[in-house]
Amino acid sequence: MANKIIPVIMSGGSGTRLWPLSIPTAPKQFHALATPNTMIQETALRLVGNDYLAPVAICGTGHCNLVNEQLAAINKTPRLVILEPFGRNTAAVAAMAALSGREIDPEALVLLVPADHVITKPDAFHAAVVTASETARTRIVTFGIKAAHPETGFGYIERGEPLSDGIFAIKKFWEKPNLETAQRYVQGGQHDWNAGIFLFSPQVMLEELSLYAPEVLAACKDAYDKAGRDGAIIHLDEEAFGQVPSISIDYAVMENTSRSAVVPCDIGWADVGGxxxxxxxxxxxxxxxxxxxxxxxxxxxxxxxxxxxxxxxxxxxxxxxxxxxxxxxxxxxxxxxxxxxxxxxxxxxxxxx
Structure with missing residues (x-):
């Protein structure tokens, strides 16, 4: 893969459906659930190789020590740790990922991944990233999980026309369906589970945010520019970050942009939602x-x-x-x-x- 990739790990989930194991001070991504390592450690460990730069982590202020300790324990010390004073949903996270990616290496791609997912086929995941890398120069690519059964707990992505081998335009995002609709999706073979994993050029993400969510981008840029810095730790400005609208990246950008794509893949994915x-x-x-x-x-x-x-x-x-x-x-x-x-x-x- 010719493209360098900056892994940006989203570690903001609360994991309330895994209480009392997952609690606000130590949500599910900091626990070893399906594997011997914690979920955030597993996330970092699958993003290895010459193509991947040191990771960036985005988390709440109260989880800074956990992030640093757990990543240091597996020799994956983050390049940056961006601390949110409070949650503002995934559009803000995508904006911070793009802003920090542009700062680290504007020519690199950003791979935005949740910290609390299981991927049992890391080689297949890497292959999907390789497949997507050139398209991600001009489009925001998401990874659709090939639906193994009619699942009502996930959103779906409907494929549009093929863009190249294994890559499709996105026709539509669909909310969590009822069982009958989910069965129809699986039988039709054109709908994939929405895993919330993205690959993009920082510049492309910033351009699309400026078009479709300018309030999010402006407030995020203000919070990032005014942030306090302590080595690799970035303390986002609380007052500026408080002006960020709370909206998902799907609603803010992906459902509106014409510069999107999906790579359907079978990577042994699970979100361990309960x-x-x-x-x-x-x-x-x-x-x-x-x-x-x-x-x-x-x-x-x-x-x-x-x-x-x-x-x-x-x-x-x-x-x-x-x-x-x-x-x-x-x-x-x-x-x-x-x-x-x-x-x-x-x-x-x-x-x-």
Whole structure:
């Protein structure tokens, strides 16, 4: 690959559907869930080779030490760590990625990746990046995950006309569908899951932001220009950053621009959005139980145990999850995994009182 690439790792997720494992002070990207390394470490480790420059991390102010410590532990010290005083959605992150990319090397491409995804086929991911690299000189490229089944929890990207081998224009972005619509998408073969991974030239992203989200770009540039700097750490100006509209990059740019493209790929992707996905990805015993930590299981099957405290015992139960951490204990059917965020919100309110 002739193009140099700056990996920019988005580490702003809260992971409320993984409470009490994922908490505000240490959300899911800082935990080892599906692999021995933490999710942010796995993200950095798959972006290696002569083509990739040192990564940039964008995170909340309170996670600065975690980011630096965990990346340093795998010898992936970031080139920059950009600290957001508060969250302002992914359009702001894309703007900061483009601004920092232009500062580091305006001729390089930016690969904007979430810190909390699993990719089990890193070679296939790298191949997709190689495929996209020349197109990313003039377009914002996103990576569509070939739909393995009718999934109602993801947005979809509908392919348009072919631009070159393996690269398509984007016809339309679709919100999370109902099951019937998702089945139609999969059967039609023209819709891919939207993974929120982007490859672009800093200049192209800045030009499209200036056209379709000028308020986002102006406020982000102001916050970046006024930022305090402490070595590699950039403290975005809080007052200026407070003027940034909170909007996703999909709504702000991707649904409007004519300079977009999608590369459909099969990279073993999962977003680990909840405990059901964690159970699906994890190694299991002969009774389909996935256990992390000390546990005793008697006549139990299809269970998920994630324990960082005293031994957990399960007797005669199936299809449940037990999550035991110093922050709390969760017991629920795996089928109710999407409702964990309700418990997270209740715990937050209780703590506030």
């Amino acid at each position: 405990f059901a996905e964690l159970w699906r990805l994890g190694e299991k015993d002969a009774h389909a139980n996935h256990v992390t930590g000390e546990a005793i299981l008697i006549d139990a099957e299809n269970c998920l145990v994630h324990n960082s405290g005293p031994v957990v015992s399960i007797i005669g139960l199936s299809d449940i999850m037990v999550i035991s951490t110093p922050s709390g204990i969760l017991v629920a059917p795996i089928a109710r995994a999407q409702d964990v965020k309700l418990a997270a919100e209740a715990a937050k309110q209780r703590k506030g009182r």
